[in-house]
Amino acid sequence: MGALFEWLCGCSEDARYSLPGLVHVAEPPKNVAFLRACFLKSSLFMSQPIVAIAGAGAAGYFAAIACAEANRDQRVILFEATAHPLAKVRISGGGRCNVTHACFEPRELVKRYPRGSRELLGAFHRWQPRDTVEWFAARGVELKTEADGRMFPITDQSTTIVTCLQREAERTGVEVRLKCGLVSATPLRQEGFALTLTTGEAISVRRLLLATGGTRGSAGFSIAEKLGHTIEPLAPSLFTFNVDDPRLREIPGVAVPSTTASVPALKLSETGPTLITHWGLSGPAILRVSAWGARELQAVDYRFTVRINWAGPAKIESLRAELQTQRRLHPRRQVSNTPVASIPQRLWEKLSAAAGIATTTTWSGLSASAAFALADQIGASEFSVTGKSTNKDEFVTCGGVRLRDVDFRTMESRLCAGLHFAGEVLDIDGITGGFNFQAAWTTGLLAGRAMAGVAAAAL
Numbered sequence: 001m002g003a004l005f006e007w008l009c010g011c012s013e014d015a016r017y018s019l020p021g022l023v024h025v026a027e028p029p030k031n032v033a034f035l036r037a038c039f040l041k042s043s044l045f046m047s048q049p050i051v052a053i054a055g056a057g058a059a060g061y062f063a064a065i066a067c068a069e070a071n072r073d074q075r076v077i078l079f080e081a082t083a084h085p086l087a088k089v090r091i092s093g094g095g096r097c098n099v100t101h102a103c104f105e106p107r108e109l110v111k112r113y114p115r116g117s118r119e120l121l122g123a124f125h126r127w128q129p130r131d132t133v134e135w136f137a138a139r140g141v142e143l144k145t146e147a148d149g150r151m152f153p154i155t156d157q158s159t160t161i162v163t164c165l166q167r168e169a170e171r172t173g174v175e176v177r178l179k180c181g182l183v184s185a186t187p188l189r190q191e192g193f194a195l196t197l198t199t200g201e202a203i204s205v206r207r208l209l210l211a212t213g214g215t216r217g218s219a220g221f222s223i224a225e226k227l228g229h230t231i232e233p234l235a236p237s238l239f240t241f242n243v244d245d246p247r248l249r250e251i252p253g254v255a256v257p258s259t260t261a262s263v264p265a266l267k268l269s270e271t272g273p274t275l276i277t278h279w280g281l282s283g284p285a286i287l288r289v290s291a292w293g294a295r296e297l298q299a300v301d302y303r304f305t306v307r308i309n310w311a312g313p314a315k316i317e318s319l320r321a322e323l324q325t326q327r328r329l330h331p332r333r334q335v336s337n338t339p340v341a342s343i344p345q346r347l348w349e350k351l352s353a354a355a356g357i358a359t360t361t362t363w364s365g366l367s368a369s370a371a372f373a374l375a376d377q378i379g380a381s382e383f384s385v386t387g388k389s390t391n392k393d394e395f396v397t398c399g400g401v402r403l404r405d406v407d408f409r410t411m412e413s414r415l416c417a418g419l420h421f422a423g424e425v426l427d428i429d430g431i432t433g434g435f436n437f438q439a440a441w442t443t444g445l446l447a448g449r450a451m452a453g454v455a456a457a458a459l
C-alpha cells in the first residue's frame with residue numbers, strides 16, 4: 001500500500017494524511033487505473049483545505065451551510081453515518097418541526113435550558129431565534145407563532161425545513177456523504193486531523209466539527225474523549241411519567257390546560273398543560289419537570305412522587321373558598337356534575353370519587369371534611385411514578401461534551417485546536433418548545449462561521 005500511495009501522490013505513506021483528499025485504504029485496489037483516476041480527481045481540490053463536519057442533523061447542516069457560505073475557498077464535506085440525513089428534523093414536533101421559540105430576549109431564552117444556560121447566553125447574543133426566523137424567511141420559509149410561543153413553518157410540515165436545508169447545502173456547494181460515518185480523528189503535527197471513515201476511506205482535513213448528536217454509543221463521544229474531552233454522563237430528558245392510579249384510569253386523552261406539576265422531594269415545580277395518557281402523565285408541565293430533574297430522577301430509577309395542582313397555581317385555601325362558593329351558588333346540584341377551575345368533567349368525577357364523594361351528593365350535602373378532601377385532590381393530587389416512557393413528540397439527551405472545555409464564541413475546543421462542537425453532542429438541553437433546535441442552529445452557525453475563518457469578534 002505504501003508504494004502504491006507514493007506512486008499515486010508522490011509522497012510517503014506517512015505523509016498521506018497531510019494531503020487533503022480521500023484515499024481508500026481498507027483494501028488493496030483491484031483496478032489501479034480507476035483508483036488513480038479517482039485520486040487525481042480528488043487531488044484537483046488539493047489546493048483547497050477541507051472542513052469536515054460529522055453528523056448531518058440540524059446542527060451539522062446549519063454549520064455546513066454557514067461555513068460554505070462564508071468561505072468559498074474551502075471544501076465543506078458533511079459526513080453522515082446513516083442513509084437518512086436530518087432524520088430528527090423530519091420527525092420533529094409530530095411531523096411539524098417546532099423550529100424555534102418566539103423568545104427574543106437572550107436573558108429570558110437561556111432560562112429554558114436546564115443545562116447550558118450560562119454558556120449559551122453569549123452565543124444567543126450572536127445568533128438567537130429572531131436570526132433563525134430571518135434566516136429561514138430569506139430562503140422562502142415563513143414561520144408562524146402559536147399561542148404558547150412555539151414556532152413552526154406555516155406549512156405545518158417538517159419537510160419544508162428539510163427541503164430548505166438540503167437546497168441551501170446544494171446551493172452553497174456542501175458535499176454530503178451518506179452512509180459514511182466518522183470512525184476516528186487523529187491530530188496532525190502542524191494543523192488539522194487525519195480522519196478514518198466507515199467506508200474505509202482516510203482523509204486529512206484542516207478543521208473538524210463533531211455534530212453527531214446525543215445518541216449513546218455514537219462515535220462522536222468516543223472521538224471527543226480521545227481528543228481530551230470529558231463527557232458528562234448521559235441521561236434522557238423530556239420523558240413522560242408512568243403512573244398506575246385509579247384517578248387516571250379510563251380517561252386517557254384528557255388534557256388540563258393550566259396545571260402545576262411538582263416533585264416535592266427535589267423541589268421541582270413547573271406550570272403548563274398536563275395530559276393524561278394510557279401510561280400516566282404527559283404534557284408540557286410534566287416534560288419540563290423531567291428536563292430539570294433529568295439527572296436526579298435517573299438517580300432514583302424514576303420512582304418518586306409527583307404532585308399535580310389541577311387548578312394551576314391556585315392555593316388550597318382559595319380552592320376551599322371556591323368550593324364554599326359552589327355550595328352557595330348551586331346547593332341542589334350534584335358535586336360530581338359541577339367541575340370547578342376548568343377541570344374536565346371526566347377527571348372531575350375521578351377526583352370527586354377519590355375524595356370519597358358519592359355521585360349523588362349535592363353541594364349542600366357536602367360535608368366539611370369531604371370539601372377539604374376534594375380541595376386536596378384538586379390542588380395537591382399525589383401520584384406514585386414507577387418509571388418513564390419516551391415522549392414521541394420530542395426527546396433529548398442531557399449530558400455530553402463538558403461545556404467549560406469549549407469556547408462558545410467559536411464553538412472550538414479549548415483542548416484541541418481545530419476541533420469544534422455543535423448541537424446535542426454538547427452537554428446542552430432545553431425544555432420542550434423549540435429550544436433544542438435553537439441551540440443546534442446557534443451552535444452550528446457559530447461553529448460553521450468560525451471554521452470558515454470568520455474572526456470571533458465578527459461572529
Ligand SMILES: Cc1cc2nc3c(=O)[nH]c(=O)nc-3n(C[C@H](O)[C@H](O)[C@H](O)COP(=O)(O)OP(=O)(O)OC[C@H]3O[C@@H](n4cnc5c(N)ncnc54)[C@H](O)[C@@H]3O)c2cc1C
Nearest residue numbers: 055057058059081092093098182213394423424434436437
Ligand atoms: C422525536 C423527536 C422530536 C423532536 N422534536 C423537536 C422539536 O420539535 N423541536 C426541538 O427544538 N427539538 C426537537 N427534538 C430535539 C431535536 O431533534 C434535537 O435536539 C436536535 O435534532 C439535535 O440536533 P443535532 O444535529 O445536534 O443532532 P441529531 O439531529 O441527532 O443529528 C446527529 C447526526 O449525526 C449522525 N452521526 C452520529 N454519529 C456519527 C458519526 N460517527 N459520523 C457521522 N455521522 C454521525 C447521526 O446519524 C445524526 O444524523 C426532537 C427530538 C426527537 C427525538
